[in-house]
Amino acid sequence: MNTIHAGRKIDSLVFTPDGQYLAEGPDTREDIQIRDMRTLEIIASLKDEVGSPLMVSSMDITPNGRYLVAHNEVSVAPEKLTIPHRIHVWDLQSRGKPVFQIGTGEFFGAPGKILQ
Helix, strand or coil, rough: CCCCCCCCCCEEECCCCCCCCCCEEEEECEEEEECCCEEEECEEEEEECCCCCCCCEEECCCCCCCEEEEECCCCCCCCCCCCCCCCEEEHHHHHCCCEEEEEEECCCCCCCCCCC
């Protein structure tokens, strides 16, 4: 049995349907890392399109293994910045190119305010 030393707190894990890769969702405002299960090496790091922090409580990979969907629960002090909880979608065939994000409508400090 091999031991993987992630070096950070992980809140969410999901394998690609073929079992070749493991996505590790952080609880520490970092990026999602994709690990090759043959070598145990990190082969990609996923960030959103503006590099904002990620705190991933749940994620899934489409049955064809192409897209990773993750729920970002990052929160900040409402007096400093309002960031909605977001759902991100990445294209795994392009090594993690962000496809789009969905604002869930949950905002800190300003309910109902849409950020542009």
